[in-house]
Amino acid sequence: MDKKRTGVIYGVNGPVIYLQGKSDFKMSEMVYVGEQRLVGEVIALDKERTTIQVYEETSGLHPGEIVEASGAPVSVTLAPGILDNIFDGIERPLERIADKGGAFITRGVSVDSLDREKKWKTHLTVKKGDVVHGGSVIAEVPETRAIVHKCMVPPEVEVAKVVDVVPDGDYTIDEVLVKIQRSNGDIQELTMTQKWPIRVARPVHQRYPASVPLVTGQRILDTMFPIAKGGTAAIPGGFGTGKTMTQHQIAKWSDADIIIYIGCGERGNEMTQVLEEFGELVDPKSGNPLMDRTTLIANTSNMPVAAREASIYTGLTLAEYYRDMGYDVAIMADSTSRWAEALRELSGRLEEMPAEEGFPAYLASRLSAFYERAGMMQTLGGATGSVSIIGAVSPQGGDFSEPVTQNTKRFVRCFWGLDKSLAYARHFPAIHWLTSYSEYLTDLSGWYTDNVSPKFVDYRNRLMSLLGQENSLMEIVKLIGADVLPDDQKLILEIAKVIRLGFLQQNAFHKDDTCVSLEKQFKMMDVILYLYKTSRKLVAMGHPMSVLKAEGIFEKVIAIKYDVPNDNLQLLDTYKTKIDEFYNNVLAKNA
Template sequence: MSQATESDVREDGQIESVSGPVVTATDLDAKMNDVVYVGHEGLMGEVIEIEGNITTIQVYEETSAVSPGEPVESTGAPLSVDLGPGMLDAIYDGVQRPLDVLEEKMGSAFLDRGVDAPGIDLEKTWEFNPEVSEGDEVGPNDVVGIVPETPSIDHKVMVPPDYEGGDVVDVKSGNYTVEDTIVELDNGEEIKMRQEWPVRSQRPADEKQTPDTPLVSGQRILDGLFPLAKGGTAAIPGPFGSGKTVTQHQLAKWADADIVVYVGCGERGNEMTEVIEDFPELEDPTTGNALMDRTCLIANTSNMPVAARESCVYTGITIAEYFRDMGYDVALMADSTSRWAEAMREISSRLEEMPGEEGYPAYLAARLSEFYERAGYFQNINGTEGSVSVIGAVSPPGGDFSEPVTQNTLRIVKTFWALDADLAERRHFPAINWNESYSLYRDQLDPWFEDNVAADWADQRQWAIDTLDEEDELQEIVQLVGKDALPEDQQLTLEVARYLREAWLQQDAFHDVDTYCEPEKTYAILGAIKTFNDEAFEALEAGVPVEEITAVDAISQLNRIGVQEEWEEYVAELEDDIAEQIRGLY
């Protein structure tokens, strides 16, 4: 988080009362959303309400032992993030304090209050390679140079979006810190590698466009049935233990985004520990470099101060927008927005605001909308195109999708991946309920899949949907009278649907091969099951009993396609075997 210099901070108020993370102060010269430092220890906080001479502050750290009468210092600036080289391969807390730097300062993983550090290293030098020359005209967000930040990502140094721009009169080349001036303009503006941007303000863009390219996830049920567009929004609601976090991890590892911003918002410490330990060890499948080379982690666990949880999603989305301005496709994972909403509820109750449904503040829907609306596929003001895709996990208490956070999220997002506790108990993962989930991006993404994967992609998917729908209806009858009471064609439909569920929709996130499935392989598996369906129904019409058809040896091999590395040859041979063996029955 951006640091205020000593001259910026002024002592001009004192604490009147303390109620958990909410502190009131008198005689404080501050504006809404200004950053302040509270008490003798200088705890960071933010102004959230001003009424007469009383200023209300939410403090981002534990406030025990803070007493009335202690000083409050205002910076006169809003809560902002430091933007520049050094954000990738970094792990921050909810207000962009680098956790590794704080640990080094303290000599321990247990941090004292009041400890602070800039969001990016102000002393480290970076190799700046200019993209402009003296006399060139530059405007807001124009790229002036490149910094090779990691082996995977070139950091594009831009003119800050709130600058006027002008003609370049001086440009540097070589190794400099983020505080050094690297480009000077004729109007006196100095461009550095470091920018600041207030987290609650959306970075400007020229135009928000309709997305028409999928964010390929490598998960069959997502790419095959419920695709997400680059620049789209998705929600993953589900009860405890249904696989929200694993699904988020899979998306972070495998989604074809240039940059990943992972926000652990109020999640259990052991889950964030797993992320922090696993990600540095993971190899990026697209480049072969470390996955962390294109990842920024924001860790705000459930035992961290509640107020910092409220700000962590804004920190994440602002970092994502910054990389979007460079022309990158960014995927932001928020796990979970329910914990964020609970933080809002706690602060709202301490402010004695009128509660809405289930105690959440009346502005819950507005805050969720503001967050998700910052996603999109954008024409940037510098002429590039970039996207921010937002995938938010939701943790409804008891798996109740009718609760306010889930319902308000559903009104906003266009992709809904509903996790099901019953599927998780049956060890069907990912436990996404295909009957409750949906994607409103299907029609606009179908041309991409038809051009890049297969011309009949949409037709094959619709066949799978129809078969699964028919199975759902038949299961109600099966529970009443048993499977054997059904006509043979319906029994065969149930068998085909079983392979759709087990061979196509089920996927092992921890298998070296099956953890990722490219769209071509997703289509091939579905095609093999469709071959079984077509051959089986032809045999049934020829009078072959359904028991003989389903007993064919080759059919059971459908479940093994997902774990095949050389899948093209395997699928071709398997389809031939299925056709040959079934035709041999009549």
């Protein structure tokens, strides 16, 4: 470390400190502040003053204390041991901090991000004489029971030759595994560990267009408003509407390989619930604990605001690292509003000109840069991996016209708007079908045609059309009541109720309803539309809706989600027979 590059604190303003005069620090460099060596980052430089944001509590700091340069930007350590771990916003493991300093994070605590003494069972995948480049896999380590960690050549290496390889065995993350000779003749030693600056996107070879859905098992998401692998989605909603629960369901049931859950500025008790639940959950795919493929970044509302701002980038960098191995990674950012509030507080401390509602003028560009790092990519090593970002937004009072929600809408292609009235009516997920949208539907229609059914998108559009008609009719019903409607319009209201209760509403605590395959989703739509077609024939013949409802068929179709087990979908085919029996009964009784 360069001892000469130091500065003296001149002023302290919350998490922002100032150094007077010209300094030798570099922009975005990590620094150690004061006697307790608090972690900070240089955020502004001019010839008269250096501005630093500190990622830890600054109470007790005073002018005259020394700030020391680290020589590197704020970076994360990338190596085996990231999964099944809980970090704070700057990748310090909370369990190790607790062992060292108790339940609350003590200031200036210095712990390694990853365990440097643990030996990992390592299988080398290169041999002497092989030609490698940035992204090439040099070793494989079973990091957990679910995920094989692929140790790669750092991205900045262009072409190099392997000159020495250790045999397979047990190694720590700092032991040299491979030596390579670069094109300029230099010998470089490679370990399992890479360092990467959190604000710089990891390089890729090529970005692919959206073409494969991230299947979540949630009907309103997969069928109505799908997200692609490598896609971006926002879940805005007021307090208690189910943002966190929706993210939990996606984390547990989606077909992503790895989950990065970023609790950014959430309440401590809510984060504790997440940590406890994730620790107990069993991965439905493998039967192993869900934490085997999950990393949690916990940055609660009582932690310093600057670290809250950094936690989003820390999670993104970890996700990109696993994407480079060829995995599909899903990021749950809960919530981007708290991150934006951290930006607002720091901006105020820096005396920048505020924009709408006090947020900084660069809020839009920061949100854009965050969501831009999602995507399905061809990695430098030639594999295909993706990072999908699902960001919760917490607008104050549930007002979707506030700046964070509006700017987020500009950069995401999937908008799952949570509705307070649905949540209060215990309709979960409380995603409203009229305020939500997905621009991925046309991109994914070919995949649905090839992998589920050519009719899938058509059926989905027909359900949406019926829900739209119900909304129009409800305006009339509110004015003059449902009794005056003709029977064909009463039928639309009844079928829309079947769609809402039997298809869109989903019970997270029911073993057959918590996660539903696309095949079952399609067959459920098929049965609902067959019921509508049959009922419409009867209404056209002059049979009143009161007679149709008396048969109880609508309730039977609503109950499909509970009555048909996920491992016996053939039962769904019998429902068309039941609908035919209902048709014949009505005809016989009214002949």
